[in-house]
Amino acid sequence: MVSADPGSFRDPASHVVFDDDRVLRLLDDRGLEAWKHLESTPFFKQAVGSGRLITTTQVDDSPPDGTAAVLQHPRIPFVSYPYEWTFSMLKDAALLQLDLLADALASGITIKDATPFNIQYVEGRPVFIDIGSFEEYREGEPWIGYRQFTRQFLFPLMLRAWAGLPFQPWLRGDMEGPTASEMKRILSSGKRMKPSALMHVSLQAKMEERMSGAAVRGDLKDAGFSADLILANVRKLRSLIESLNWDHGVEGWSDYQSCDHVGRDRQAKGDFLRRALDRAKPKRVIDLGANDGFFSAIAAETGALAIAVDGYEPVLEELYGRSKGKSIAIVVSELTNPSPAQGWASQERSALMDRAKPDHVIAYGVIHHLIYTASIPPATVLDWLRSFDAPVALEFVSPDDEMVAKLTANKLEQELHPGRSETEFRVLLGQIFNIREEHTLEGDTRVLFDLVPS
């Protein structure tokens, strides 16, 4: 059955549909002309060959009414959005966008937009997926995607690198990204005086305000605008993006590593997980509260796709650095507030858990944070785990655990939900899961369960 990709509708020349397992792109006459031109260039072969551009072939399917041709792409194992990426992921995507534009222009092609939603991560590397973005470059035309590039790549990176603010909440709240005038208000006066900020932020804000609605493309062409000017801008933007860095410190990660229970329990937890995965033989494993991705890596080693979700960006930034070539997808998102369905008709970007669709869950070292920090009742946490309708490798942490003592240091007994003790928890658990294996960790305050839905 053919269904439209609800996130692919803005470009009238090209949109994506799903035909069971196949990912198809339908082109109109203009889209077909652009594709034919693109396909014939050395740029296309080089970009696909190097893995920077998604593999694309024209297929013989008869095009539906109103369309001229059908292309096929491989399916992206897990679709993630820029507001779920770490700083370096957005930075690498920005560099890919600029490099592809520079290389395309050398082959007489331009990219008509510049949004990170056109880039996906596959095995830790960014891949440009929107073939419909490429069009023949006609001399005298400016780079139409420049403003979008600044709003969706450059300014979010500046937010983190120059203002110390995470970009994910902004991009999740406003997927178009901050405007130049908003950035001007955010940056300190010192940062605003940097030459690159004066141009991309202050001057752009001023010019946008002054020239709103003016038709200038013809004027630029008549004045002698050329691809060389785009290339000069792209080169300078590249250096600017390269210079943006975020020193996240790894204090959270090293703190976690140095916790007594972590090093002590890792071996046992890893062995237990391997046995659980061996029994279930899953294809898609979600690692809830993945931290440094130690257990995601174990799942990936079994041949499954591991979706590592954590709300703490620094640990995932570290994991990203180690994820190249591994079947690990990285998602920055709080479990207590996972990315929602949003955008046009609340369907353009789908909810995190609707994309994840795991057939196995890892919930190690996480439910005590939900129960004690986020005040979610234990029964509700278990119902949520049951909602995945898949086996769960669960670590139960008893109220006597040293970490729980820290988390509840400023909470009164009556402020905590019932169901926290091991006895109560086992009753709740037994109502919706069967236990396939269990193992008490050294110290007797933590129990591992391999659960299957009952």
Place this chain on the structure above:
Amino acid sequence: MVFGYLDAGSGSLILQAILGGLAGIAVAFKAWKARMMGKKAIAEAETEAISDETPVNTES
């Protein structure tokens, strides 16, 4: 011309010529001048049109 479904922003389009370096600044200036000339020509035409209508208003 490239058919854009994206609103590129008029100011951002002119700005990117400036960002192209010295040659770009010259292009931006030329484009800006052409705009000003065009605006001037429109303003003059409008002034002319208004002055043509002036006699009608003198009756009061």
